[in-house]
Structure formats: C-alpha cells, structure tokens
C-alpha cells in the first residue's frame with residue numbers, strides 16, 4: 508500500500524515573510540546542535556541573531572543556505588519550502604550569503620570578484636559586463652582597487668568586497684555571518700552604514716549574526732540563542748542590558 512503525504516501548503520509569496528524557519532533540529536553526528544529553532548524574517552527588515560561563541564549561530568545560517576541539512580523542521584523562503592534545494596538554487600532564488608571569513612577569491616581581481624557575484628542572478632536578471640555605480644556608492648574604497656587582487660586587500664576591504672559581491676547577485680535576503688569580526692572600528696561603521704543603505708534603497712531583508720553591540724542595535728528584531736535554542740526574541744528597542752550581558756561578548 509502506498510500513502511501519499513500531503514504537499515506542504517504554498518503560502519502567498521506576496522504576504523509570506525521573506526524567511527520562516529520552524530521547528531528546526533540539526534545534529535553533527537549524535538551531537539544535537541540546533542534545538543527546535545523557529546525564526547521569522549519579515550520583508551524589508553533586519554533581524555540579528557545573537558549568542559555567545561559556539562551556541563550554533565553559524566550552523567543555523569548554514570542550514571538556511573543549504574550547506575547543512577536539518578534532521579527535522581522546515582525552511583520557507585517567500586512561502587516556498589526550500590529544504591531540498593542545494594545552496595546554488597537557494598542563491599538563485601535570492602538568498603545572498605557572506606560567510607564568516609568572507610571567502611574572497613584571492614587570485615582574482617576585485618572587479619572579477621564582483622562580477623562573479625552575478626552568478627546568483629540566475630534567471631532573475633541579466634549579468635552586466637561592468638560593475639554598476641551603486642556598488643561604489645555603497646563601498647567607495649572598492650572603486651580605486653578594481654585591478655588589485657582580492658587577496659591583497661585588508662581584512663576590512665575584503666569584508667566590504669564580500670558584501671558588495673553578494674549585492675551584485677541582487678538578493679532578496681542578505682545573510683551576514685559576523686561581518687565586523689576582526690575589523691577596525693572605523694570600517695565597522697562604514698559596513699554598518701552600507702548595510703542600512705542597502706536596506707533603505709533596495710527594500711531587501713537582512714539576517715545578521717553579530718557581536719558588535721552598536722551594529723546589533725541597528726537591527727529591527729533580535730533572536731538570542733543559547734545551547735542551540737532560541738531563548739529570547741523581540742524588537743531590538745527592547746534589548747536590555749541584562750540580555751546584552753548574557754548573550755553578547757561585550
């Protein structure tokens with residue numbers, strides 16, 4: 508006898524949140540790393556995931572990107588269940604990812620690194636031969652460095668390049684893993700300003716993993732993670748000093 512499971516209901520992409528994660532459980536071998544994680548990222552909003560080292564934040568982002576697969580739970584992007592989609596398909600749907608460590612290609616020039624970002628466009632847009640001016644408006648430093656090798660840039664410049672490359676793919680959701688880690692304070696403020704400008708001018712959503720309190724406060728909502736589970740969430744305007752002490756390494 509065969510039984511047919513009902514297909515998951517497709518939500519209306521117009522009204523569905525940009526990303527909705529429900530009841531996610533992930534294991535590395537027998538280690539239960541993510542425990543019943545649920546999270547919603549509304550359209551046009553920035554959501555920050557906070558928590559101390561090793562609680563599972565990067566693992567969460569990798570599940571959203573499809574680099575890792577959950578044992579149970581559902582990931583919906585614009586109302587569509589994407590659990591079975593590989594990372595490149597999720598990228599072409601419009602999920603842009605800047606991983607921890609940036610992954611700038613060291614032996615390609617800045618221009619080549621940027622143009623490669625258009626691979627994520629898929630059928631959503633046509634690739635350009637030149638980098639559009641808006642990229643330099645966001646990250647002026649890149650304009651003077653187009654012919655330099657990616658690997659010759661400073662850490663802060665590589666981080667800006669990695670975000671710019673993700674923007675070249677015109678994502679609907681930009682996922683950033685600790686973009687200010689190991690970066691000097693003046694550049695942290697440049698990166699913050701650029702991310703806010705991206706949201707303001709394009710209306711995309713952002714999911715940010717971050718330890719830097721000033722940047723966390725720029726988000727609309729926060730989720731706090733402890734031992735792989737969400738233990739607090741709400742508007743960042745309600746982030747108390749107690750929560751900050753508990754979940755941020757400040």
Ligand SMILES: Nc1ncnc2c1ncn2[C@@H]1O[C@H](COP(=O)(O)OP(=O)(O)OP(=O)(O)O)[C@@H](O)[C@H]1O
Nearest residue numbers: 535538540558559560561562563564565566567607
């Ligand atoms: N490849 C792996 N195999 C087994 N365990 C892993 C692997 N990668 C990470 N872990 C474990 O999973 C847990 C969550 O790690 P994760 O990197 O997601 O945490 P995090 O909150 O992002 O921390 P950090 O801020 O240090 O990056 C940690 O206990 C870590 O040791």
